[in-house]
Amino acid sequence: MKNIDKALCGFYLTEISLISQEIMASSERPILLKDIQKILSADIILDNEWMDGKIQTVYCSDLMSDILSFGDSSSLLITSLINPQAIRTAEMVDIAAICFVHGKIPHQETIEMARNNEIVLLSTRYSMYEACGRIYCARMSKSIDLS
Amino acid sequence: MRRLKEIHKVQELVFRLKTSDAKASDVVILSPDTMMSEVRAILRKNKIAAAPIVAENKVLGIISVNDYLNWLTAGREDCRVEKCMSLNVKFLYDDEPLTDAIKCFDRYGFYEFPIIDRKNGNFAGIITRRDIIMGILRALEIDYHEMEISRYSGHTFFHDIVADRTEVILSFTVEGKNIQRGGEVASKLKKNLQQLGLHPGTIRKTVIATYEAEMNLIIYGEGGWVDVLVDAEAIHIEVKDEGPGIPDIQKVLQPGYSTAPDWVRELGFGAGMGFTNIQNCSDVLDIISKVGEGTTVKIRIGLDPEKSNKGKSGGKSDEIE
Numbered sequence: 001m002k003n004i005d006k007a008l009c010g011f012y013l014t015e016i017s018l019i020s021q022e023i024m025a026s027s028e029r030p031i032l033l034k035d036i037q038k039i040l041s042a043d044i045i046l047d048n049e050w051m052d053g054k055i056q057t058v059y060c061s062d063l064m065s066d067i068l069s070f071g072d073s074s075s076l077l078i079t080s081l082i083n084p085q086a087i088r089t090a091e092m093v094d095i096a097a098i099c100f101v102h103g104k105i106p107h108q109e110t111i112e113m114a115r116n117n118e119i120v121l122l123s124t125r126y127s128m129y130e131a132c133g134r135i136y137c138a139r140m141s142k143s144i145d146l147s
Numbered sequence: 148m149r150r151l152k153e154i155h156k157v158q159e160l161v162f163r164l165k166t167s168d169a170k171a172s173d174v175v176i177l178s179p180d181t182m183m184s185e186v187r188a189i190l191r192k193n194k195i196a197a198a199p200i201v202a203e204n205k206v207l208g209i210i211s212v213n214d215y216l217n218w219l220t221a222g223r224e225d226c227r228v229e230k231c232m233s234l235n236v237k238f239l240y241d242d243e244p245l246t247d248a249i250k251c252f253d254r255y256g257f258y259e260f261p262i263i264d265r266k267n268g269n270f271a272g273i274i275t276r277r278d279i280i281m282g283i284l285r286a287l288e289i290d291y292h293e294m295e296i297s298r299y300s301g302h303t304f305f306h307d308i309v310a311d312r313t314e315v316i317l318s319f320t321v322e323g324k325n326i327q328r329g330g331e332v333a334s335k336l337k338k339n340l341q342q343l344g345l346h347p348g349t350i351r352k353t354v355i356a357t358y359e360a361e362m363n364l365i366i367y368g369e370g371g372w373v374d375v376l377v378d379a380e381a382i383h384i385e386v387k388d389e390g391p392g393i394p395d396i397q398k399v400l401q402p403g404y405s406t407a408p409d410w411v412r413e414l415g416f417g418a419g420m421g422f423t424n425i426q427n428c429s430d431v432l433d434i435i436s437k438v439g440e441g442t443t444v445k446i447r448i449g450l451d452p453e454k455s456n457k458g459k460s461g462g463k464s465d466e467i468e
Binding site for chain 2: 062063064065066068069079081083084085086088089091092093094117
């Protein structure tokens, strides 16, 4: 039994790093929420102590039914809607963060709803088009220049 | 403690898994008449350190980087690989447990071993350290997946209760025209279903369908009732109102058909996708409506995510990080 443990340890050391690199490269690169905040020069309305979290996909829509259909968990929703339904919809499909465009800030009650559901809220002065474009470019380029 | 358990799991797997479970079968093999001058390019191109020489399904020998270097330093003329290959090939049978393979790697320090079918002595593939790791990871992943499914199939709740028939009924009232509170029922329902330990994919489908139906009650139906019955097989949702009713049910099922007023559209609803979404999430959807009397929507969603509807909205279950 001891020998097997030893042999297995050897395997892990030599091989596991290579394999994990492969797996990382094959999936879409996740992006840190705080990087998104820098890319969009966004104000943090509600950080829920989650700015170090990772975003798997980014989705943009103002249509609730579409968000319900296509929204993914651990994703960022970019929207111009600041009503409570935006938060409710995000809650339904486990969206982790919402960024409002055109510098919009929702009503305090809406912010409270997000707080209860542990959803991060950001607000950017960019338009929907520009916000999406900036994130897309940043994810596509290998070295993210955040300056 | 958890770490210890995982190590025991790996140990169990190395005894349980056979070399045939981990071996790579799509491998580079050389024929005896391959020339030595070609070997370097082949090994390099495929990023391998050795390749077996196979003829008529039998392993004749193996040629490694070492053999190639020996040939090079000896300064001999170009020849067929069968003249330079190592003949004393260490191999493993396809029914040997992985633990034997691991011992062989430890003992001989080779990069790879050919796998031989014990029944007919034919060449069956190659095993490398990488294949062993991948084989164990695959087996762990399957085990983990099975564990997740069993954990989320309602077993936690429904299997702990001893009765001939177990049902959980959740009833909610929805206030009409109060769009600010829209989604409260679906939100509460989501938390309840999570407590029952249902599969995240099933919960997702249920809350999406309920949310859409709930919004319909608020927008068109002037309020109503949502009753949810969960049993060991499925979730049955019944959404009922005494509103205006639907004149043409076929029409509301068409994607994009909407009679929503502007105030609803401004909130991001009323694009005529509500019933389409409900349909995508449910196994069975039944709409009963009479103009002037009201509408009843019945939705059934199976608890087994493998068997039930894999529509776009609901098919995705939450990914495990």
